[in-house]
Amino acid sequence: LQYSDSKIDDSLYVNPLIYNSASIEHFSDINCTAIQLGTGSVKIPHSNNFNFDDDDFTISFYYKSANTTTKRIIDKSVSQPTVPYPNSNGSGAPTEYGSQASEEKIISIPFDISVGTTVSFKRTDIDGTTITHAGGSIAADTLYHIACVKTGSALQIWVNGAKQGSDGADTTTICRNKADVVIGRDATEAKASQIMIWNKGLNGTEIANVSES
Numbered sequence: 001l002q003y004s005d006s007k008i009d010d011s012l013y014v015n016p017l018i019y020n021s022a023s024i025e026h027f028s029d030i031n032c033t034a035i036q037l038g039t040g041s042v043k044i045p046h047s048n049n050f051n052f053d054d055d056d057f058t059i060s061f062y063y064k065s066a067n068t069t070t071k072r073i074i075d076k077s078v079s080q081p082t083v084p085y086p087n088s089n090g091s092g093a094p095t096e097y098g099s100q101a102s103e104e105k106i107i108s109i110p111f112d113i114s115v116g117t118t119v120s121f122k123r124t125d126i127d128g129t130t131i132t133h134a135g136g137s138i139a140a141d142t143l144y145h146i147a148c149v150k151t152g153s154a155l156q157i158w159v160n161g162a163k164q165g166s167d168g169a170d171t172t173t174i175c176r177n178k179a180d181v182v183i184g185r186d187a188t189e190a191k192a193s194q195i196m197i198w199n200k201g202l203n204g205t206e207i208a209n210v211s212e213s
Contacts, residue, residue: 070116133168151201
């Protein structure tokens with residue numbers, strides 16, 4: 001799937017975008033339109049295609065901000081700490097999403113990506129274990145291409161085509177939920193453009209090609 005300049009490539013998946021008062025403005029650095037974060041958000045309604053479970057995936061985007069305050073760029077999570085998930089037969093513990101013996105479970109998060117002075121790539125599995133991998137050095141008023149990659153048991157952060165630090169260890173349990181994908185949930189004074197999601201872990205050559213395109 002590719003989300004770029006307010007369009008979705010339907011080669012993998014397509015669902016209508018919902019604009020929650022988000023504005024689309026010009027990104028002069030790369031001469032294209034961008035989501036002006038902080039004026040609202042863009043939502044892609046839930047699909048299991050975005051859960052990935054324990055499969056590989058990559059999320060990349062161009063980013064520029066007037067300051068280095070931490071901003072949530074793209075996530076598949078909810079604001080509530082718990083959410084009901086009946087199991088496959090509609091009763092009992094939500095075995096598909098966790099083993100807690102009640103009808104609520106702390107929600108699993110397939111991805112939650114924030115940018116401040118560094119890039120933060122967070123995942124929470126169905127057992128409630130949260131893994132956060134951080135890397136990169138981000139300055140204000142500077143254009144960056146950022147890619148967050150899950151490949152095998154590793155998490156990677158790439159900035160401007162270069163991997164930042166060592167790989168982080170991913171959770172060994174699946175991550176999934178029924179939340180929507182939200183772009184710009186609580187970000188301000190920032191722009192994001194050419195947001196792309198792949199159902200594979202891109203390698204260095206592929207990321208460099210994307211960041212230079």
